[in-house]
Amino acid sequence: MKKPHYLHFDSHELKIRLDPHEPEFVQNPYEAYTFFHAHCPIFFWEDYGFWCLASYNDVNRTFRDRRFGRQRPGGYMASVQARGERSHLEHFDRAETGSMLELEPPEHTRLRTLVNRAFVARQVEKLRPRAEALAHRLIDGFEAKGSVDLIEAFATPIPATIIAEMMGVPAETGPQLVAWSNDMVRMYMHQPTRQDEEQANASAKAFSDFIRFHADERRSNPGDDLLSVLISARENGEKLTEDELVSSAILLLNAGHEATVHQTGNAVRTILQQGGDPRRFFETPEQAAASVEECLRFDAPLHMFTRHVYEEVEIAPGMTFRPGQQIGLLLGAANTDPSEFVNPLAFQPGRADQKNVTFGAGIHFCIGAPLARLEMQAALAVLFQRLPDLRLAKTPHYRDIFHFHGLDELVVEWG
Incomplete structure (x- = not known):
């Protein structure tokens, strides 16, 4: 495997220098991943300052290994404050502190148990008609135009509307929730600017105020929505604190659409690039499920998740991770590991492997996975049924936010 020209590799120290903002890498990270698999499935990424795992087995095993976790040593605030003065991130940090995504048992277990019932497959399946109806309504709105940006007009409104309705906040606030979410997730990119940080903080404050306003309404007029559940649920006699309530609601609203938007856009791009009639991938529910699953593997919406090391772990002969270290798990690389997937860079729905x-995997396995799968199966089946001659009108480009791997726009045409 030839080394990509933008990647610098020290084979003795297993160190990589690779700017995650490098345009060629942003548009096609799989070239670098192929190099990693061949030469350094475990490497130190100098630009981030931590070790990374690229092989499927290492990533899958580490997700499940309780010697690694999401919660930062000393807690979220102690960890971030050690990086320097952060008063300009007061509201962002407050929103993140109580997020179940950043916690480990027993706190994680308590919070996750409160919301888990709404996301199990049998409950989510009831939302399929709603997802299909939304897809039809959106296409009705733009079909006559002959061309549209599918990210804005289709991929974003469906998951944003459904999660807003599940939470019990007005569906018409969906675009605002998406805007706040986009601002906040920029904090996970490599070296966000001061402007990025201040915008994320402002959006976190606005988002938190929004949740508190609607939570106050639900206390007076509870319903069967998730916000009411979070307010009233008790686990071992405890209610959520106000900050936990806000953090949990923000996490669910953000996670309820962010990755699904990216994955829907990536999936449409992938399927259109196969050529031929796209309906062939969605003729039956079984084909739809297999096609969506292969889209999730082939071009995932999230390419890195980090873990903190809690105990000394020998990850490979002669290579030991020590408590306090942070490591990166490269999901996009793991999904295209040639030692685990036959012809990994080929799109093959229904593949045996x-x-x-x-x-993810383990206790932090995405709680919204059944919902994301259903939304994509329903939306894509309707899209290609209604517009079977859909085609790319412009070459799509990925946004420059490694971790989150999604298109900035997806302009298509038909007719």
Whole structure:
């Protein structure tokens, strides 16, 4: 495997220098991943300052290993404050502190138990008609135009509307929720600017105020929505604190659409690039499920998740991770590991070796995975049924936010 020209590799120290903003890498990270698999499935990424795992087995095993976890040593605030003065991130940090995504048992277990019932497959399945109806309504709105940006007009409104309705906040606030979410997730990119940080903080404050306003309404007029559940649920006699309530609601609203938007856009791009009639991938529910699963593997919406090391772990002969270290798990690389997937860079729905780690694994396995799968199966089946001659009108480009791997726009045409 030839080394990509933008990647610098020290084979003795297993160190990589690779700017995650490098345009060629942003548009096609799989070239670098192929090099990693061949030469350094475990490497130190100098630009981030931590070790990374690229092989499927290492990523899958580490997700499940309780010697690694999401919660930062000393807690979220102690960890971030050690990086320097952060008063300009007061509201962002407050929103993140109580997020179940950043916690480990027993706190994580308590919070996750409160919301888990709404996301189990049998409950989510009831939302299929709603997802299909939304897809039809959106296409009705733009079909006559002959061309549209599918990210804005289709991929974003469906998951944003459904999660807003599940939470019990007005569906018409969906675009605002998406805007706040986009601002906040920029904090996970490599070296966000001061402007990025201040915008994320402002959006976190606005988002938190929004949740508190609607929570106050639900206390007076509870319903069967998730916000009411979070307010009233008790686990071992405890209610959520106000900050936990806000953090949990923000996490669910953000996670309820962010990755699904990216994955829907990536999936449409992938399927259109196969050529031929796209309906062939969605003729039956079984084909739809297999096609969506392969889309999740082939071009995942999230390419890195980090873990903190809690105990000394020998990850490979002569290579030991020590408590306090942070490591990166490369999901996009794991999903295209040639030692685990036959012809990994080929799109093959129904493949016998389907076992992607796009939604993670272990106790932090994505709680919204059943919902994301359903939304994509329903939306894509309707899209290609209604517009079977859909085609790319412009070459799509990925946004420059490694971790989150999604298109900035997806302009298509038909007719």
